[in-house]
Amino acid sequence: FQIVLFGSLCLLNPPVMAEKTIDLQGHRGARGLLAENTLSSFAAALQSGVTTLELDVVVTQDNVLVIHHDPALNPDITRDVRGKFLSIKGPDIRQMTYQQLQSYDVGKIKPWTQYARIFSSQKPQDGIRIPRLKDLFEMVKMGGHQQVKFAIETKITPQRPDQTPDPEKFVALLLQEIQSYGLQDRVQILSFDWRTLQIVQKMAPKVPTVYITAQLAVLDNLAINSGRPSEWTAGFQYAQYGSVPKMIKAAGGTHWSSFWRELDAQKVREAQELGLKVIAWTVNDRQTMGQMLDLGVDGLVTDRPD
Numbered sequence: 001f002q003i004v005l006f007g008s009l010c011l012l013n014p015p016v017m018a019e020k021t022i023d024l025q026g027h028r029g030a031r032g033l034l035a036e037n038t039l040s041s042f043a044a045a046l047q048s049g050v051t052t053l054e055l056d057v058v059v060t061q062d063n064v065l066v067i068h069h070d071p072a073l074n075p076d077i078t079r080d081v082r083g084k085f086l087s088i089k090g091p092d093i094r095q096m097t098y099q100q101l102q103s104y105d106v107g108k109i110k111p112w113t114q115y116a117r118i119f120s121s122q123k124p125q126d127g128i129r130i131p132r133l134k135d136l137f138e139m140v141k142m143g144g145h146q147q148v149k150f151a152i153e154t155k156i157t158p159q160r161p162d163q164t165p166d167p168e169k170f171v172a173l174l175l176q177e178i179q180s181y182g183l184q185d186r187v188q189i190l191s192f193d194w195r196t197l198q199i200v201q202k203m204a205p206k207v208p209t210v211y212i213t214a215q216l217a218v219l220d221n222l223a224i225n226s227g228r229p230s231e232w233t234a235g236f237q238y239a240q241y242g243s244v245p246k247m248i249k250a251a252g253g254t255h256w257s258s259f260w261r262e263l264d265a266q267k268v269r270e271a272q273e274l275g276l277k278v279i280a281w282t283v284n285d286r287q288t289m290g291q292m293l294d295l296g297v298d299g300l301v302t303d304r305p306d
Contacts (some may be wrong), residue, residue, distance in 0.1 A: 006037060023299030025151055026050040027282050032121060032303035035077065035107045037067045038128050039139055048144055048305040053140070054078075054151040057174065058135055059165050064098040065133040065177055071155055071163040076115040079105040094164050102129050133174075137181045147199070151188045151210065151301075154196040158231045171199040175207075190257060192221045192242070194234040201252050210255040210279065211248040215262060245271035257281055257301070260292055268295045 029041025030048060042053050056069045073090025080086065081103050093101065108130030109116045133152075140148060154174065156164045164170060171189075178187055189200050190210035197209040213222055221232035222244065229237050234251065241247045245267065248256050256271050261281040272279045280292040281301035289300060 011196065022174040022293065022297075023052055023149075023277075023279065024050045024305055025052040025054040025279070025299055025301040026305040027054050027301045027303045028056065029053065030303065030305055032089060032119060033306065034123055035109075035125060037069060037130070038106060039097065039131050039135060040107075040128065041137065042136055043143075046140075046143065050148065050305045052149040052151050052299075053136070053151070054301055055133075055175060056153045056155045057134065058093045058155045059170060059173060060093055061095055061097045062097045063165075063173060063198050065103065065173055066093065066098065067131050067133055067136060068093060069155065071157070071160065073104060075105050076110045076113045077108070079108065085110045094163050094165075096135060103161065104130065105132055116126055124182055131306045134181070135178055137177075137183065139182070149188065150183065151190055152153070152211070154191045154193065155191065156193045158193060160194070167193070167195040167199055171203060172195050175200070175204050178207075188255065190255075192219065193232055194236065194251060197253065198234050198251065208254040209249065209252070212256045212257045212281075213244055214259045215261070216259065243267075243270060245274050245276055246274060249274045254277055255298075260288065263295060263297070265295050268297060272296070272298075 026045030028036035029038065030044040031041065033044045034041040045053055046197065055067050057065050058068050058071055058166055060066055072087060072092045072213055074084035077088055078086050078090055101109065105126065105128055107125035109119060109122060154170055156170055157169060178184060184207060188208045188210050189197065190212050192212045194211060198209060200207055200209050214220065215222055221230060222238055223230035224238045236247045236251045238247060241250060245256060255277040255280040260283050263280055268278050277298040279299035279301060280297045282303060283289050283300050284291055284303050292300060
């Protein structure tokens with residue numbers, strides 16, 4: 001506090017503090033409440049007051065951008081025309097047209113699965129289809145949500161090039177859709193596969209690029225402890241730079257989106273000193289949200305924006 005004396009009068013003036021804003025991102029809409037990556041889920045996220053809708057895009061056989069997390073249909077959340085859950089992983093979305101995709105219902109979780117246990121509070125719905133990216137853009141526009149932003153993840157992997165268009169075509173399709181709605185100033189493009197982010201930076205240098213990282217058993221796109229170069233990071237290797245923030249800064253990114261357990265105060269500080277925004281994913285309980293905010297992160301990705 002500053003102490004200011006005026007004769008016998010003593011005033012305590014607190015210093016003016018810059019207000020820090022947090023980017024609250026609804027993960028796949030509001031996955032904890034309604035089926036992921038569906039229009040009803042995004043509507044619930046908007047109702048919760050998110051600043052950003054986080055979503056995933058894949059490309060159909062007829063080059064339609066649709067909102068779906070996996071390159072193939074997920075049997076835990078997908079029912080066929082008879083209302084039966086798929087018994088195994090479904091066909092690749094890249095092998096189906098948009099119209100063929102509309103025969104599947106993605107409004108419920110298959111009971112007794114791990115997914116159902118984790119998201120036991122999700123409300124089931126019938127007749128829910130996989131939306132197009134343009135359907136979401138239209139819904140947000142019609143709802144008058146002129147400030148909300150979009151964090152769009154390209155679901156592409158260097159390990160299965162047959163499941164997606166090549167990175168150049170994927171990015172071209174995505175940017176064309178974004179530009180057709182005039183949303184260049186309201187999007188971030190993110191990916192575990194940094195090749196698409198490099199292309200975005202060349203084709204649309206003003207669009208923020210969010211470099212996602214994870215060091216998990218199911219996905220480790222950094223391969224720090226593998227003893228071999230990562231095929232996910234577009235040639236930017238940890239061994240060369242010695243830290244993830246330095247890798248992303250060298251790659252030209254604007255944001256680092258990290259699995260929350262892999263963040264600490266030193267890493268957040270390092271990234272921010274390099275000019276990067278730091279986003280923690282996926283944070284679903286109040287205590288962990290508080291821990292991440294105490295670290296000073298710039299954004300939270302959550303299944304429970306409410």
